[in-house]
Amino acid sequence: EPEVTQTPSHQVTQMGQEVILRCVPISNHLYFYWYRQILGQKVEFLVSFYNNEISEKSEIFDDQFSVERPDGSNFTLKIRSTKLEDSAMYFCASSEGGDRTGELFFGEGSRLTVL
Amino acid sequence: GENVEQHPSTLSVQEGDSAVIKCTYSDSASNYFPWYKQELGKGPQLIIDIRSNVGEKKDQRIAVTLNKTAKHFSLHITETQPEDSAVYFCAASYKAAGNKLTFGGGTRVLVKP
Numbered sequence: 001e002p003e004v005t006q007t008p009s010h011q012v013t014q015m016g017q018e019v020i021l022r023c024v025p026i027s028n029h030l031y032f033y034w035y036r037q038i039l040g041q042k043v044e045f046l047v048s049f050y051n052n053e054i055s056e057k058s059e060i061f062d063d064q065f066s067v068e069r070p071d072g073s074n075f076t077l078k079i080r081s082t083k084l085e086d087s088a089m090y091f092c093a094s095s096e097g098g099d100r101t102g103e104l105f106f107g108e109g110s111r112l113t114v115l
Numbered sequence: 116g117e118n119v120e121q122h123p124s125t126l127s128v129q130e131g132d133s134a135v136i137k138c139t140y141s142d143s144a145s146n147y148f149p150w151y152k153q154e155l156g157k158g159p160q161l162i163i164d165i166r167s168n169v170g171e172k173k174d175q176r177i178a179v180t181l182n183k184t185a186k187h188f189s190l191h192i193t194e195t196q197p198e199d200s201a202v203y204f205c206a207a208s209y210k211a212a213g214n215k216l217t218f219g220g221g222t223r224v225l226v227k228p
Contacts, residue, residue, distance in 0.1 A: 095214070106160070
């Protein structure tokens with residue numbers, strides 16, 4: 001069964017460092033997303049991406065965050081200068097789009113720990 | 116924006132009993148309501164969803180009901196089994212393709228053998 005894959009599964013970084021989280025969405029999907037889950041809190045929407053541009057972003061997704069689809073398969077989330085409060089589980093997701101009403105398929109997540 | 120509240124936060128049931136989780140949403144424009152199951156160390160996995168033109172949907176032991184007037188929807192799991200133990204999230208969305216989900220806070224379900 002096709003699945004969304006994410007790397008790394010866990011990353012530890014120092015405050016102020018840049019981090020790139022990588023995702024390979026399901027191959028025929030057109031919409032890509034990043035969500036995050038701070039320990040013990042709700043899963044929160046960060047950004048959606050379609051046709052090589054951001055289609056929607058939340059207030060969390062400030063200038064420190066960026067997304068990119070550098071090639072035909074990868075979808076990345078970059079945090080330029082990490083803060084302690086960026087520590088969370090980051091989930092990538094993709095959806096088929098078209099007539100289907102947005103069934104999202106999630107990856108297993110990348111746990112980011114900022115020290 | 117949309118706000119989704121979910122209750123209870125934890126639920127312990129005996130194997131074979133039923134489990135019910137309830138969610139309310141605030142935005143009457145929301146039209147898509149999925150439920151996700153998250154097992155330890157894994158990402159959320161869709162288990163059932165319902166759209167606003169339907170009041171109830173069933174898939175084997177799980178069912179979801181939607182009351183648009185009251186803006187609430189519920190997940191029902193019958194004949195619970197130990198493998199049903201997980202965290203369950205409800206969510207709501209108002210867009211079609213490319214939708215942004217707003218999640219509830221999650222319910223940790225423990226099925227005791």
